[in-house]
Amino acid sequence: xxxxxxxxxxxxxxxxxxxxxxxxxxxxxxxxxxxxxxxxxxxxxxxxxxxxxxxxxxxxxxxxxxxxxxxxxxxxxxxxxxxxxxxxxxxxxxxxxxxxxxxxxxxxxxxxxxxxxxxxxxxxxxxxxxxxxxxxxxxxxxxxxxxxxxxxxxxxxxxxxxxxxxxxxxxxxxxxxxxxxxxxxxxxxxxxxxxxxxxxxxxxxxxxxxxxxxxxxxxxxxxxxxxxxxxxxxxxxxxxxxxxxxxxxxxxxxxxxxxxxxxxxxxxxxxxxxxxxxxxxxxxxxxxxxxxxxxxxxxxxxxxxxxxxxxxxxxxxxxxxxxxxxxxxxxxxxxxxxxxxxxxxxxxxx
Amino acid sequence: xxxxxxxxxxxxxxxxxxxxxxxxxxxxxxxxxxxxxxxxxxxxxxxxxxxxxxxxxxxxxxxxxxxxxxxxxxxxxxxxxxxxxxxxxxxxxxxxxxxxxxxxxxxxxxxxxxxxxxxxxxxxxxxxxxxxxxxxxxxxxxxxxxxxxxxxxxxxxxxxxxxxxxxxxxxxxxxxxxxxxxxxxxxxxxxxxxxxxxxxxxxxxxxxxxxxxxxxxxxxxxxxxxxxxxxxxxxxxxxxxxxxxxxxxxxxxxxxxxxxxxxxxxxxxxxxxxxxxxxxxxxxxxxxxxxxxxxxxxxxxxxxxxxxxxxxxxxxxxxxxxxxxxxxxxxxxxxxxxxxxxxxxxxxxxxxxxxxxxxxxxxxxxxxxxxxxxxxxxxxxxxxxxxxxxxxxxxxxxxxxxxxxxxxxxxxxxxxxxxxxxxxxxxxxxxxxxxxxxxxxxxxxxxxxxxxxxxxxxxxxxxxxxxxxxxxxxxxxxxxxxxxxxxxxxxxxxxxxxxxxxxxxxxxxxxxxxxxxxxxxxxxxxxxxxxxxxxxxxxxxxxxxxxxxxxxxxxxxxxxxxxxxxxxxxxxxxxxxxxxxxxx
Numbered sequence: 051x052x053x054x055x056x057x058x059x060x061x062x063x064x065x066x067x068x069x070x071x072x073x074x075x076x077x078x079x080x081x082x083x084x085x086x087x088x089x090x091x092x093x094x095x096x097x098x099x100x101x102x103x104x105x106x107x108x109x110x111x112x113x114x115x116x117x118x119x120x121x122x123x124x125x126x127x128x129x130x131x132x133x134x135x136x137x138x139x140x141x142x143x144x145x146x147x148x149x150x151x152x153x154x155x156x157x158x159x160x161x162x163x164x165x166x167x168x169x170x171x172x173x174x175x176x177x178x179x180x181x182x183x184x185x186x187x188x189x190x191x192x193x194x195x196x197x198x199x200x201x202x203x204x205x206x207x208x209x210x211x212x213x214x215x216x217x218x219x220x221x222x223x224x225x226x227x228x229x230x231x232x233x234x235x236x237x238x239x240x241x242x243x244x245x246x247x248x249x250x251x252x253x254x255x256x257x258x259x260x261x262x263x264x265x266x267x268x269x270x271x272x273x274x275x276x277x278x279x280x281x282x283x284x285x286x287x288x289x290x291x292x293x294x295x296x297x298x299x300x301x302x303x304x305x306x307x308x309x310x311x312x313x314x315x316x317x318x319x320x321x322x323x324x325x326x327x328x329x330x331x332x333x334x335x336x337x338x339x340x341x342x343x344x345x346x347x348x349x350x351x352x353x354x355x356x357x358x359x360x361x362x363x364x365x366x367x368x369x370x371x372x373x374x375x376x377x378x379x380x381x382x383x384x385x386x387x388x389x390x391x392x393x394x395x396x397x398x399x400x
Numbered sequence: 401x402x403x404x405x406x407x408x409x410x411x412x413x414x415x416x417x418x419x420x421x422x423x424x425x426x427x428x429x430x431x432x433x434x435x436x437x438x439x440x441x442x443x444x445x446x447x448x449x450x451x452x453x454x455x456x457x458x459x460x461x462x463x464x465x466x467x468x469x470x471x472x473x474x475x476x477x478x479x480x481x482x483x484x485x486x487x488x489x490x491x492x493x494x495x496x497x498x499x500x501x502x503x504x505x506x507x508x509x510x511x512x513x514x515x516x517x518x519x520x521x522x523x524x525x526x527x528x529x530x531x532x533x534x535x536x537x538x539x540x541x542x543x544x545x546x547x548x549x550x551x552x553x554x555x556x557x558x559x560x561x562x563x564x565x566x567x568x569x570x571x572x573x574x575x576x577x578x579x580x581x582x583x584x585x586x587x588x589x590x591x592x593x594x595x596x597x598x599x600x601x602x603x604x605x606x607x608x609x610x611x612x613x614x615x616x617x618x619x620x621x622x623x624x625x626x627x628x629x630x631x632x633x634x635x636x637x638x639x640x641x642x643x644x645x646x647x648x649x650x651x652x653x654x655x656x657x658x659x660x661x662x663x664x665x666x667x668x669x670x671x672x673x674x675x676x677x678x679x680x681x682x683x684x685x686x687x688x689x690x691x692x693x694x695x696x697x698x699x700x701x702x703x704x705x706x707x708x709x710x711x712x713x714x715x716x717x718x719x720x721x722x723x724x725x726x727x728x729x730x731x732x733x734x735x736x737x738x739x740x741x742x743x744x745x746x747x748x749x750x751x752x753x754x755x756x757x758x759x760x761x762x763x764x765x766x767x768x769x770x771x772x773x774x775x776x777x778x779x780x781x782x783x784x785x786x787x788x789x790x791x792x793x794x795x796x797x798x799x800x801x802x803x804x805x806x807x808x809x810x811x812x813x814x815x816x817x818x819x820x821x822x823x824x825x826x827x828x829x830x831x832x833x834x835x836x837x838x839x840x841x842x843x844x845x846x847x848x849x850x851x852x853x854x855x856x857x858x859x860x861x862x863x864x865x866x867x868x869x870x871x872x873x874x875x876x877x878x879x880x881x882x883x884x885x886x887x888x889x890x891x892x893x894x895x896x897x898x899x900x901x902x903x904x905x906x907x908x909x910x911x912x913x914x915x916x917x918x919x920x921x922x923x924x925x926x927x928x929x930x931x932x933x934x935x936x937x938x939x940x941x942x943x944x945x946x947x948x949x950x951x952x953x954x955x956x957x958x959x960x961x962x963x964x965x966x967x968x969x970x971x972x973x974x975x976x977x978x979x980x981x982x983x984x
Contacts, residue, residue: 151603
């Protein structure tokens with residue numbers, strides 16, 4: 051199978067008066083597993099559908115491999131799409147569903163059969179070839195939909211929230227299987243999801259979208275560690291955001307909160323910025339005051355099993371702190387006065 | 401409730417619970433109601449229909465079991481012809497109705513087409529007029545000397561036999577019944593999720609191939625359901641062929657045999673058996689076809705099929721087709737309106753002059769008809785919703801033995817043609833005298849109301865069942881946990897919450913019972929007892945009465961139209977109330 055990259059240049063799209071995509075630029079490399087991550091209404095599905103050729107034709111340029119596909123009919127694009135609802139045709143058997151695309155390509159029946167069998171084998175469901183779709187479980191339908199798409203050997207594979215209709219345990223299993231399949235086929239894949247865990251665990255790189263604009267592109271880890279803006283910081287994991295200002299004093303830099311407390315920043319930190327992002331696991335709680343510590347009051351505590359999550363009022367806001375739990379560990383009671391020591395060596399100033 | 405009264409009751413219940421069921425049957429008011437309804441359904445539906453079946457297989461002289469009646473039936477050329485004609489007319493009506501409904505359904509569901517809602521609503525209009533009412537008006541427009549043929553003759557020197565013989569029945573029936581196909585087909589087209597189509601496009605399919613391989617098969621169940629309904633309705637209909645004077649069909653033959661030869665003539669019963677068998681066969685065939693084919697594929701977040709914008713040329717064509725079809729479809733109404741306001745209308749494209757005289761004549765001569773109609777339809781609809789509510793409650797909320805049977809029996813009335821029920825009533829009740837009145841039950845007016853009640857019960861039952869399904873069981877349990885007895889709960893919680901649905905059921909039953917002809921025509925024993933539909937039939941028998949008949953027809957159309965709109969409004973308002981009231 052030929053590997054194709056996808057270039058998206060300055061893509062704009064509106065539904066009536068509502069602008070859904072506002073100048074999207076992306077360069078997806080051949081063979082990459084790429085995720086579009088964003089809340090509902092962020093334009094991620096619209097962008098995916100635009101690549102497949104569904105919905106109104108956007109402005110800008112979309113290239114798949116060497117071809118400019120903008121304005122091309124969906125059936126001429128050779129793009130494989132797996133729908134959120136799977137969209138298996140209920141009046142056709144599994145075999146007919148999977149064989150549909152090959153038949154449309156006018157492939158002789160004798161050649162279709164082994165190809166369908168191979169595709170079903172790839173998803174481990176060859177024994178269900180003669181069932182009807184409504185006799186299958188959600189997970190099985192999902193695999194058939196996948197088989198139906200990859201059997202036509204598309205240049206790229208588009209997955210629109212493929213796991214959202216499955217239950218939690220199946221979702222984890224399916225996403226591993228998807229990744230295995232993608233690696234095996236080396237197929238350039240775009241995966242649309244609103245679930246950061248899905249995006250984190252599967253994708254090589256991802257794009258976080260909000261309000262029709264790409265907020266940041268990068269590997270899951272890069273985006274978590276160095277969010278480009280507050281939206282990305284808050285959307286990926288839990289983020290504590292302290293407001294204040296950066297003060298630079300020679301080589302020393304420190305962040306001064308609204309309440310006047312000071313946190314030292316590593317050398318070479320950004321000099322401008324009015325927010326600092328602290329992850330809950332990078333903060334320690336102490337009874338005594340100390341260097342680089344914010345005084346605060348415990349508002350709430352939750353036992354989560356492996357962790358205890360505290361909500362603490364400090365620095366003019368409410369801060370979430372996770373402490374790993376171990377037997378015999380002292381708990382801070384609600385109302386207790388504590389001091390938060392932040393590890394600011396990897397704090398992000400925005 | 402005080403402690404003293406609850407304790408003994410609890411003890412009693414405990415004791416009864418410990419004893420075996422056969423010794424202490426748990427009888428409640430609901431059991432009694434179920435039993436009464438069962439008896440009523442057996443007496444007014446099962447026995448009369450069974451009677452018809454039995455007589456068809458009996459030697460009229462000896463009463464011995466025989467197939468001779470069927471042999472006689474198929475040996476008579478008139479009956480063979482009638483059988484074939486009924487079949488041909490029904491099949492052709494399905495074809496013509498499809499030709500009317502398919503473009504309307506396709507255009508309004510697949511394209512951005514302004515006026516889609518208007519077209520869909522206009523598509524319902526034929527249903528609010530009993531077909532036989534429009535039949536005479538159609539003669540005047542499409543008949544040999546009707547508007548269209550006169551114009552064709554004058555301008556092109558040709559004439560087309562739209563209304564001659566069976567053609568007339570086919571045209572009238574398909575114009576009347578095509579909405580069944582339109583409604584079902586549109587619904588299934590709308591229920592196809594857009595991703596079904598997109599998945600096919602994604603795999604390289606488009607255009608007619610996509611329609612043939614994906615869209616049409618997915619819409620098939622809806623189409624079959626509508627087509628089967630049209631087939632049965634046309635096969636069973638008595639009024640239209642009778643009014644068009646086409647007697648060589650099954651239902652008119654049954655009516656004529658019974659009304660001219662008498663209720664001992666076996667042919668009417670043989671025809672009844674054939675009508676029932678065909679009704680059941682076509683329902684069964686459509687059921688078989690649809691089993692396991694629940695293709696409603698719209699997913700949450702999905703939006704039905706993608707609509708395409710028409711190119712200017714296509715738009716002109718589409719509007720042309722839609723306007724032409726709507727003109728044809730609404731022609732009976734226009735014709736009826738013209739006829740009711742016209743002075744003399746014959747051998748002319750339009751009436752000679754316009755007058756209100758027909759309405760005056762109609763009002764003077766039909767007060768009894770109208771009063772009777774209100775009385776019969778009122779009794780029928782009231783009983784329908786009472787029984788419908790009771791059956792719905794028993795089926796959904798209780799575990800009374802045989803509750804499903806009650807539901808099936810009441811619904812089975814759908815498969816019994818009006819003519820058959822009429823003949824069954826005549827046969828069963830002619831020998832039973834009404835006390836104090838000294839005449840047979842079969843010729844007492846009450847039997848007409850009861851026949852209407854049975855005929856409309858399935859509709860009312862559906863409405864009541866739907867209404868009850870929307871009342872959450874938790875609401876009842878809440879009342880019971882606060883100390884209300886079953887009876888009080890039903891009175892104070894269930895019935896008030898079902899009011900909207902019950903009312904809608906009442907209005908539908910009333911409006912459709914008001915224009916029913918096929919069962920009533922068999923049971924009306926004197927003009928004084930006749931309802932509106934029968935009045936129209938009488939008026940239309942003479943050319944001079946046609947104007948007044950048309951005026952009465954307009955009254956009928958208005959009654960049904962108001963009823964339909966009212967029930968829609970009630971359902972909509974009820975839906976709003978419920979959705980704002982409770983959160984599920």
